[in-house]
Amino acid sequence: MMQPDLFGAARDDIVLSTGALFLPGFAVAEVVTLLAHIRTIAVCSPFRHMITPGGRRMSVAMTSCGRFGWTSGREGYGYTSHDPDSGQAWPLMPPVFRELARKAATRAGFADFSPDTCLVNRYAPGTRLSLHQDLDEGDMSAPIVSVSLGLPAIFLWGGPMRSDTRRRIMLHEGDVMVWGREARMNFHGVEPLPPGNGTCRYNLTFRKAR
């Protein structure tokens, strides 16, 4: 399927592997709105550097919105209905978030995707996300939809085994990816953001946690 970008050029949906769809620029028109919502979410549930069960501080800062949020600490990690920092329920998922995720999932062949959580990752220059799998979600038949905002980053896309070769994919503001089926269990990560340049990168991941 083709999609015209702001300058009228046709851009392709790129199938990375079975179940993995890259939608370059799919969210460009919504960038300003999405960033404004992130600011609002962070007023109630501020970004924080979580601690892994092994005691390491993550360089990515995180918050969540929706019915559940992802947290990690010495005790373990997973989804909670309340923000342990605020003691309150996580901020509501803005309808524009939900609708964007649903539109992208539909395009990848996942009908009626109804995420119950959106994890918001913030990458300052120098920040990375080491290679991992996402296995905490209760419904592995649902896809994960991710949206990149702010500074570009290099995404690492591996296979079902940690040792599998990895592709490096440059992600720009407004790019959307949908991961499901066979691709859902693949290892992935983000290379360190190049230092400098004031601002940061945000990534939204929409999931079905329960």
Ligand code: MD3
């Ligand atoms: C492939 N986030 O939050 S999004 C994460 O850019 C995470 O912040 C990265 O990995 C980021 O867990 C990558 C792309 C992504 C997200 C989930 C996946 C790719 C995925 C789950 C399975 C396979």
Ligand code: FE
């Ligand atoms: Fe992940």
